[in-house]
Amino acid sequence: MGDTIKVILADDHEIVRKGIRLLLETEGDIEVVGEASNGEEAIDMVEQLRPDLLIVDIRMPVLNGIDTTARVKKEFAATRVLVLSMHDDEEYIIKSIDCGADGYLLKDTSKPEFVKAIHSTMEGHKYFSGDISDILVNHYLSARKNPPADESLNDSSDYQLTKRERQILHMIYKGFSNKAIADELQKSVRTIETHRFNIMKKLEVSNIAELLHKVGNDASLKKEIGV
Template sequence: MTNKIKLLIVDDHAVVRKGIQNLLEDEPNIEIVGEASDGLEALEKIKLLKPNIVLLDLTMPQMSGFEVAKFISEKYPSIKSLIFSMHNNPEYMVTSVENGAMGYLLKDTSKEEILKALDSVSAGNKYFPPTVSAMIIDGLLAQRKQKTTPKLKNTSVFAKISKKEREILKYITEGLSSQEVAEKLSLSVRTVSNHRANILRKTNVKNTAELVRLAVE
């Protein structure tokens, strides 16, 4: 591959960011242009550094990897995002693609696979872990498109939150960002973010992805 990959590493754990840098810094076709520790910082760095690919953690403060990937695909269509996650979950992989990510890479993978994924995404192809068939992903995507809005099933979750929070959670399970939820409900983004944080606290889950899974199970 002749074009150098300009890579931005986004992860809330410094040791992960450093590990990836150490792993890839000697690769002639890869230039690590910067790093970010959360979703909001990532958006600032993307605007400033203009990377080709953003290696994106899924569970982060401020904004989830899903939200950042969606923002990138909408505002910076020439920049590709590759989710870098510890969760070997096809549903998460499908959600990543639905939000504009070009691929999904597991954190326990080898250097060779990371390089393969970066090359594949840089060339405009989607990439998934070898253990997950692309046909499975395509099948799940097709099923998602045929279904109506996800039904909120877990009543124990909703018993713990307010009416307004239930309304916000419904939109979250539909894949809407905080900005989009705010527009739907005529609220500020800060208010939606505060409600989201309260929902996570009340339901005792760590991140939005876990909350969505819990809500629709």
């Protein structure tokens, strides 16, 4: 690695990429050399530009961030990968780590911590924000207490809901507002809205009435979310 850290940004929202670029390029030793809107574009850019670091979102079209991370770490081992996501779901975090991610940050992280994470990963360390570290600790403590058979429950969903999405869907069905859910889970309303959008997309419904109707008429789904 030279004096300047060469970075590629992969996020399907252009305004997010531009914001991150502006934020990082105020640092004298970080240069954004490319932007990708999906995982396939990101992999092509990594192959062409051989950056020091790929900063990747989880949910992207064509190829998601987890699969992108796995391919980059397999095919371009010299490139570090830092996941930057709105999602604090345990499944996403664990899968990212299993695929070789060098760090995982939430998008509401502060600039100083973001820059610190970049430098830390470039020095060969793994970096996880405080919230993510807590989730990891709880996951591994839970794994030691519970038999592996319990993990099969996570794969039984017809809708591929994550643990956090099941928790939020339970609260939605019980009549909690977005703000009430946010307060209960100590997350921002925007984060809860994003989760609700993803839940509705997975259940193939377009509004809250359809969502409640679907849950109410699907016994296996009701059992899955504990209602």
